[in-house]
Amino acid sequence: MQIVYRYGIYPSREQEQKMFHTLKLCRHLYNAALEQRETCYHQRGRSLSYTSQQNELPGMKKELPEYEEIQSQVLQDALRRLDDAFKRFFSGLAGYPHYKDRDHYTSFSYPQVDNVKNTFSRPGYIYLSKIGFIKMKVHREFPAKAISRVNVKYHGGKWYANLTTETPQAEPVEHATKAVGIDRGINHFAALSDGTFIDNPRYFRKMEKKLAKEQRKLSRKKKGSKNRGKAKAKVVKVHAKIANQRRDFLHKASAQIVKNYDIIVMEDLTIKNMIRNHKLAKSIQDAGWGEFGNYIEYKSLHQGKRHVLVDPKGTSQTCLCGAHVPKDLSTRVHECPVCGLVMDRDLVSAKLILERGLAVIA
Ligand SMILES: [Zn+2]
Incomplete structure (x- = not known):
């Protein structure tokens, strides 16, 4: 079962610039990957897989060094989003994936937070790789060790961290009477x-x-x-x-x-x-x-x-x-x-x- 904990985060000006920059580069990557899939489909009659696009990331970073400033997993997650959008399209759950403008690409994710020690090592802060420690207002407790994914979202002029945990179901309470x-x-x-x-x-x-x-x-x-x-x-x-x-x-x-x-x-x-x-x-x-x-x-x-x-x-x-x-x-x-x-x-x-x-x- 998945639970998402959501908290406001308060980056410094410099951090915020990096975060907007990350959003922009992820969005450009998403749109470029969509375009690549379409071109490939028109030329060869078949679409590209997530894996083949992911394999191009290291080469792309060499040509476009500004992508070095973003953690690899964050970039992979942008490609994964596109792949999910296509999967939903092919299974009839959603329409054809759109190119995203700034208003419709408002978050980026760290899909595998296995360095949890680092991420929540400072009370009242969250650590985002390549961005730094950002102030986080924790208004209710969350199980730091169980967090497996961090999504950073910009909404209504504010930034939020959505922390996802996969928790096992608890044993049923015995003698349930009330x-x-x-x-x-x-x-x-x-x-x-x-x-x-x-x-x-x-x-x-x-x-x-x-x-x-x-x-x-x-x-x-x-x-x-x-x-x-x-x-x-x-x-x-x-x-x-x-x-x-x-x-x-x-x-x-x-x-x-x-x-x-x-x-x-x-x-x-x-x-x-x-x-x-x-x-x-x-x-x-x-x-x-x-x-x-x-x-x-x-x-x-x-x-x-x-x-x-x-x-x-x-x-x-x-x-x-x-x-x-x-x-x-x-x-x-x-x-x-x-x-x-x-x-x-x-x-x-x-x-x-x-x-x-x-x-x-x-
Ligand atoms: Zn009656």
Whole structure:
């Protein structure tokens, strides 16, 4: 199982120049390798393999010495990305690989961090080969020894390190007794079958308003103007800030649930089955809920807890007594004409989800 830890990193000016330079050279390499594959295909009717392109790297460095400034594995990873893009294309999972411009090539990777001692030898820093020790803000702990890959990403005017670890699954907790059902709420971000509600932090709304404001400003700027560039950068920055705050909220909420319960039941919501509307706030929330499910899933695996997905059909329209109680989205309270139950609609759903989960296990 893969877990990614993400931290902000704060390079000096000189380091940042090297990082932008690395991005640029990796992108040029990626595009050149794509072009080479296409030329080869047109001339000889077959594509090049990753290996044959990788074998050309040492020769290329001799001709273009600036590539000596970049670690070989980082360059190999750029070629690997292209190879993966072709693999996804040939298996029908993605479109034909594109040439990348600066806005679409925003990260580089160290695919095999076997010198971990070196990488995390200084507390509060990460060591990137050929770039140096860079300040890293570690807001939650990570297993340094288990990190196998480092991805360096530039997003919203900031730099991040994504640290990947492959961890074995934990042994299941014995005597798993505490079970919970979680509903994606209408009234709340989430409702737990024990009666706990999780709400979106208030500052989300504030940030979303701010985002809408910056986007309106952007839409009024002339295409190609300098001010438009500035306005765009602002929008990207607010986006990144919202994403960070949300991720933080989702990590905390999911960690709490996995800590408190042994069996965690949720609806199996494949996004396409959900009612879609294209309002910005709604789409951010959808993304957040998907991420929330992923966090609960991997944290459960990691801690030997059980994560159960159940069929979502009818969970919002059924009473605990089994009666069919139809409600539209604006109805906030569940009132059953059969058994007389009056309860927050999200809580009823959470309880039903728990029942279904326990039935699956039994
Ligand atoms: Zn009822």
